[in-house]
Amino acid sequence: MARIVFEKSDAIALVAEVFRELGYEGASMSEITARTKLSKGSLYHFFPGGKEQMAAEIMAHIDAWFATEMFGPLEKEAPRAAIARMWETTDSYFRSGRRVCLIGAFALDETRDRFPAAIRGYFHRWIDALAGALTRTGLPGAAAKALAEEAVIGIQGALTLARALGDDTIFGRTLARLKRTLEAASG
Amino acid sequence: MARIVFEKSDAIALVAEVFRELGYEGASMSEITARTKLSKGSLYHFFPGGKEQMAAEIMAHIDAWFATEMFGPLEKEAPRAAIARMWETTDSYFRSGRRVCLIGAFALDETRDRFPAAIRGYFHRWIDALAGALTRTGLPGAAAKALAEEAVIGIQGALTLARALGDDTIFGRTLARLKRTLEAASG
DNA sequence: TTTTAAATAGACCGAACGGTCCAGAAGATC
DNA sequence: GATCTTCTGGACCGTTCGGTCTATTTAAAA
Numbered sequence: 001m002a003r004i005v006f007e008k009s010d011a012i013a014l015v016a017e018v019f020r021e022l023g024y025e026g027a028s029m030s031e032i033t034a035r036t037k038l039s040k041g042s043l044y045h046f047f048p049g050g051k052e053q054m055a056a057e058i059m060a061h062i063d064a065w066f067a068t069e070m071f072g073p074l075e076k077e078a079p080r081a082a083i084a085r086m087w088e089t090t091d092s093y094f095r096s097g098r099r100v101c102l103i104g105a106f107a108l109d110e111t112r113d114r115f116p117a118a119i120r121g122y123f124h125r126w127i128d129a130l131a132g133a134l135t136r137t138g139l140p141g142a143a144a145k146a147l148a149e150e151a152v153i154g155i156q157g158a159l160t161l162a163r164a165l166g167d168d169t170i171f172g173r174t175l176a177r178l179k180r181t182l183e184a185a186s187g
Numbered sequence: 188m189a190r191i192v193f194e195k196s197d198a199i200a201l202v203a204e205v206f207r208e209l210g211y212e213g214a215s216m217s218e219i220t221a222r223t224k225l226s227k228g229s230l231y232h233f234f235p236g237g238k239e240q241m242a243a244e245i246m247a248h249i250d251a252w253f254a255t256e257m258f259g260p261l262e263k264e265a266p267r268a269a270i271a272r273m274w275e276t277t278d279s280y281f282r283s284g285r286r287v288c289l290i291g292a293f294a295l296d297e298t299r300d301r302f303p304a305a306i307r308g309y310f311h312r313w314i315d316a317l318a319g320a321l322t323r324t325g326l327p328g329a330a331a332k333a334l335a336e337e338a339v340i341g342i343q344g345a346l347t348l349a350r351a352l353g354d355d356t357i358f359g360r361t362l363a364r365l366k367r368t369l370e371a372a373s374g
Numbered sequence: 375t376t377t378t379a380a381a382t383a384g385a386c387c388g389a390a391c392g393g394t395c396c397a398g399a400a401g402a403t404c
Numbered sequence: 405g406a407t408c409t410t411c412t413g414g415a416c417c418g419t420t421c422g423g424t425c426t427a428t429t430t431a432a433a434a
Contacts, residue, residue: 004412006411006412021296021297022212022296022297023210023212023213023295023296023298024213025209025210025212025213026210026211026212026213026296026297026298028390028391028392029391029392029393030390030391030392038412039411039412039413039414040392040393040394040412040413040414041395041396041411041412041413041414042411042412042413044393044394044395045410045411045412046411050392050393051392051393100295100296103351104295104347104351105295105296107347107350107351108210108287108291108292108295108346108347108350109208109209109210109213109287109292110208110209110213111210111213112350112351116353119351120351120352120353122351123348123351123352124352146364149348149357150341150361150364152344152348153341153344153345153347153348153357153361154337154340154341154344155344156343156344156347156348157339157340157341157342157343157344157345157347158340158344159295160291160294160295160340160343160344160347161294161310161336161339161340161343163294163295163299164290164291164294164299164306164307164309164310165307165310165311166303166307170336170340174337174340177333177337193381193382215420215421215422216421216422216423217420217421217422220384225382226381226382226383226384227382227383227384227422227423227424228381228382228383228384228425228426229381229382229383231423231424231425232380232381232382233381237422237423238422238423
């Protein structure tokens with residue numbers, strides 16, 4: 001039998017995509033093995049804790065990616081440039097709305113209660129990082145926080161509506177609108 | 188054994204709440220029977236087609252409710268008053284963000300592919316009804332459509348973020364902001 | 375009343391579930 | 405190239421899954 005060798009980081013990325021497509025409960029082990037081509041032996045070698053560990057490590061992986069690619073720049077780089085880059089990063093990460101937010105999807109059902117800290121942390125850090133950058137453009141703290149919340153809400157809502165309508169133009173249009181709103185407010 | 192008699196409309200509402208809490212795949216028959224107190228006999232009497240039929244009838248029920256409570260008024264009544272009432276209806280229907288949108292949740296994973304028409308129809312009609320009311324306030328059609336889309340996106344995003352952060356103030360705050368935005372645009 | 379139809383409870387079924395286990399293949403170390 | 409460790413494939417296990425079926429209870433009709 002042909003034997004394929006994976007690295008754990010490959011396994012995380014592959015399994016993440018299955019959770020994204022099917023949700024936590026919908027992603028059965030047999031679907032995960034079928035879609036990733038990883039056998040049960042490999043999966044339980046990498047993740048002895050089963051589905052719960054898979055999801056936990058995937059969320060940690062996502063969190064780390066966002067920390068380096070988005071939150072870090074928003075906190076350290078020139079605020080206007082960092083925010084401009086955030087829109088591009090967001091559009092490419094969510095594949096123009098064709099890829100859902102795994103953490104947002106987990107938040108909707110009782111999967112949330114398995115990973116409350118990871119879910120809260122992800123959204124909290126995103127809002128705080130963006131609000132920080134907006135503050136550094138000169139906006140008052142409260143206005144910055146409200147705009148950051150509005151942006152994250154808009155991103156999540158656009159992902160839902162884009163998938164619901166199967167319309168690939170919604171996500172980009174929404175990001176452009178949010179960008180204009182933030183630029184209008186921060187001068 | 189105590190025998191409890193249900194009406195089908197009760198069954199639809201009870202099962203809907205379980206789907207909302209657990210998602211389509213997460214709502215197993217045993218969880219549905221446990222949370223609704225409806226036995227399997229009753230459930231399969233009302234819904235011979237099983238889970239798929241339950242979900243289909245629930246979505247039709249939601250659609251009918253929205254049609255009479257929101258889309259109808261938006262299409263027939265005085266536009267500004269109808270839009271004002273829409274915010275109140277939305278807040279109470281989603282219980283200030285503590286209740287998720289079942290159809291939005293279905294849209295995120297591959298459950299969408301079981302009910303594509305119902306999901307598209309629900310969001311399409313909401314956007315069209317709101318855009319129609321906005322047009323009747325004097326807004327150009329394109330602007331009305333964009334604002335209606337923005338409103339529905341904001342509602343869905345706020346539901347996601349409210350649950351993710353466990354923050355009961357987000358939904359109301361977002362509805363108030365959207366209301367202001369629409370009023371600013373439609374005079 | 376008696377009869378009839380609708381509705382309910384829950385035992386039961388085969389299939390699919392999450393998870394365990396181990397024989398053996400592929401690298402790594404010596 | 406022998407040894408050892410890591411990794412893989414898939415058979416297998418007990419449990420839960422969605423769904424069926426029937427005895428029985430209740431409500432409605434006659």
